[in-house]
Amino acid sequence: MTRFRLTFLTEAVGILAAAAAVLAAPHLVAAQDVKNVTIAYLSQVVERPPKLSNLDLPPQDEGSQGGVLAIKDNNTTGSFLKQHFELVEESVAADGDPIAAFEALAAQGIRFVILNVPAKTLLQIADLPSARDVLLFNAGAPDDSLRNEDCRANVLHLMPSRAMLSDGLAQYLIKKRWREWFVVVGRRESDRLFAEAIRRSAKRFGGKIVEEKTWDYGPDVRRTAQAEVPAFTQGVDADLILVADEIGEFGEYLVYRTWQPILVVGTQGLSPTSWHRTHEQWGAAQLQSRFEKMTGRRMTPLDYHVWGPIRAIGEAATRTNSTDFDKIVAYLKGPDFELAGFKGQKLTIRPWNGQLRQPILLAAPKALVSVSPQDGFLHEHSLLDTLGYDEQESRCRDYR
Amino acid sequence: MKPWVLSIGLVAGLGWAAAPAQALTVYVSNEKDNSISVIDGDSLEVTATVPVGQRPRGIALSHDGSLLYICASDDDHVEVLDLATMKIIGTLPSGPDPELFILHPSGNPLYVANEDDNLVTVVDVEKGSVLAEVPVGVEPEGMGLSPDGKVLVNTSETTNMAHFIDTDTYEITSNVLVDSRPRFAEFTSDGKQVWVTSEIGGTISVIDSDTREIIHKIEFEIPGVRPEAIQPVGVRVNKAGTLAFVALGPSNRIAVVDAKTFEVKKYLLVGQRVWQLAFSPDESLLFTTNGVSNDISVIDVEKLRVIKSIPVGRFPWGVVAKD
Numbered sequence: 001m002t003r004f005r006l007t008f009l010t011e012a013v014g015i016l017a018a019a020a021a022v023l024a025a026p027h028l029v030a031a032q033d034v035k036n037v038t039i040a041y042l043s044q045v046v047e048r049p050p051k052l053s054n055l056d057l058p059p060q061d062e063g064s065q066g067g068v069l070a071i072k073d074n075n076t077t078g079s080f081l082k083q084h085f086e087l088v089e090e091s092v093a094a095d096g097d098p099i100a101a102f103e104a105l106a107a108q109g110i111r112f113v114i115l116n117v118p119a120k121t122l123l124q125i126a127d128l129p130s131a132r133d134v135l136l137f138n139a140g141a142p143d144d145s146l147r148n149e150d151c152r153a154n155v156l157h158l159m160p161s162r163a164m165l166s167d168g169l170a171q172y173l174i175k176k177r178w179r180e181w182f183v184v185v186g187r188r189e190s191d192r193l194f195a196e197a198i199r200r201s202a203k204r205f206g207g208k209i210v211e212e213k214t215w216d217y218g219p220d221v222r223r224t225a226q227a228e229v230p231a232f233t234q235g236v237d238a239d240l241i242l243v244a245d246e247i248g249e250f251g252e253y254l255v256y257r258t259w260q261p262i263l264v265v266g267t268q269g270l271s272p273t274s275w276h277r278t279h280e281q282w283g284a285a286q287l288q289s290r291f292e293k294m295t296g297r298r299m300t301p302l303d304y305h306v307w308g309p310i311r312a313i314g315e316a317a318t319r320t321n322s323t324d325f326d327k328i329v330a331y332l333k334g335p336d337f338e339l340a341g342f343k344g345q346k347l348t349i350r351p352w353n354g355q356l357r358q359p360i361l362l363a364a365p366k367a368l369v370s371v372s373p374q375d376g377f378l379h380e381h382s383l384l385d386t387l388g389y390d391e392q393e394s395r396c397r398d399y400r
Numbered sequence: 401m402k403p404w405v406l407s408i409g410l411v412a413g414l415g416w417a418a419a420p421a422q423a424l425t426v427y428v429s430n431e432k433d434n435s436i437s438v439i440d441g442d443s444l445e446v447t448a449t450v451p452v453g454q455r456p457r458g459i460a461l462s463h464d465g466s467l468l469y470i471c472a473s474d475d476d477h478v479e480v481l482d483l484a485t486m487k488i489i490g491t492l493p494s495g496p497d498p499e500l501f502i503l504h505p506s507g508n509p510l511y512v513a514n515e516d517d518n519l520v521t522v523v524d525v526e527k528g529s530v531l532a533e534v535p536v537g538v539e540p541e542g543m544g545l546s547p548d549g550k551v552l553v554n555t556s557e558t559t560n561m562a563h564f565i566d567t568d569t570y571e572i573t574s575n576v577l578v579d580s581r582p583r584f585a586e587f588t589s590d591g592k593q594v595w596v597t598s599e600i601g602g603t604i605s606v607i608d609s610d611t612r613e614i615i616h617k618i619e620f621e622i623p624g625v626r627p628e629a630i631q632p633v634g635v636r637v638n639k640a641g642t643l644a645f646v647a648l649g650p651s652n653r654i655a656v657v658d659a660k661t662f663e664v665k666k667y668l669l670v671g672q673r674v675w676q677l678a679f680s681p682d683e684s685l686l687f688t689t690n691g692v693s694n695d696i697s698v699i700d701v702e703k704l705r706v707i708k709s710i711p712v713g714r715f716p717w718g719v720v721a722k723d
Contacts, residue, residue, distance in 0.1 A: 073538045077559040080575045340580045345628035
């Protein structure tokens, strides 16, 4: 178990001191007047199966750097309000004990915890007695069950669910009149869940799944794909292949190798995502460039999923002019909360399950293709509620 | 109202360089084309396109009207365009990623918002030197200056505050919390109010510049347009303090506001994703930059009607007009 304690007060003071020749900064206040908010980021590095595409290994500090940037931003704003934010990072090994790690954080009195753990672990933590007075942010589990029957009053989801991602993609496919889908599902549970989301989207928006097949050729077909993929895809007449391969075992190898010339979309090819390096609209270019300047690398969806909760807490502390836990939670779960998430509109939280409403980016590897919701998909309250589980169909009972 | 001279052949034949000294000329920065479009105010046609530095956004005229200052955001400096020769004659230090700036009423210094570095940089335009750097909130953008030049207001998009800065001491004297993503600050000509637009919040906060309190929040509602698309960015209040024009981004509308009662009088349909605004010096015309449709809309201020769209370069951002 490793631990990093990241504090930026010294840095902030440094910046101000550098400008002191021309400045007397009234907002630079004595440290003892400053109210502190500590936020933890707890992640468990689950063992990653060998990837077919081992070209883009995830950075070691993926996720945590999103947190570092958000803490920096919060502290710049906090300097005007005598608020200071601190990030405590806990990283648990694949065979480690995330429950014990959480208990240790809670024992320190930390009441905001961002979790990048599998859905099952998240539920175990949320149901601990020590988590009763803690607000948890899901930054790692896209599972729709967590937004439905397994929702919890102490869990917010600022990252999109699989249904939101799948709906975002499906709206675009329908808009393009590419209605006939050949669904190819990987051999993992996460792939089955993504395929389930695709089936739901097809029903909602009028897609037709003309064929569904499971890819179970094992993890490495890079030498044999040219022989395997044509045979696997032969005899299916569809507008496109919709692939469900969340860890990237085989999806990339379908492209250009199919029996017929056919588009590949889904977890590979044109993919729905919360964040992408090609996203630059609505001020996103600024966030991307600040992140890149700080880290020397591009911001990933996981970085964005950790950035979001910290900014949300910062925003609540600013608006309530308070660092009080109950006030911040009430604000986050109340009707006035809105997050400026660089998506061209305010992002708000669904009051029925704690899920952040958000546009979904549709990205090819080096080009942003579109952003959903697509024009023409209507909703009586918010167009963003055309993505994911709407209030009427929600099976969440325990959030409110 | 000026009568329009639409003898295009004649105007095109003369070109911008030969235009009479008092002719209205409009300059537009094209963020993605790295250029400035020059529009003749009589013909309302583009007469020249001048290549400049990378990602030009905010632009401002020198007080004698001879120079155009250009934020070349990706070059991390301000360029100085000589409007007589249409050549870049120099650069000014600006700090990194300059986005928007404002010139002191005396013509010097220039106050620059550095979006990436949470700073306002004060630049002496004659000496070409940095006088001060003022740390502000995250993603500073909007810059307003009181008519007497004593109070600078900077808005920070992620911190969501209007920072009031004393231009003698460079101290922040007040921080006023406004709605999400404040983009622009405009003092009324009497110096009594500051109008701050909030792009994501969808409002304008009218701040009393003495008490530093928000005295009114203007909200917008356009039939048939979803509220999320109403995103106020640029705002201009006329010199008489009677009318204000607000650019509402992807709703493709300009709101016309009674600046006394704060009531919205009218919405004018312009090009797509309208951001920045500039009056002609006599305030008979208002020009809007429409970033997605790559054009400028021209509004007749008296009739409150859009009279023309002028195609310019890609992603028009800043606009100024001079006689």
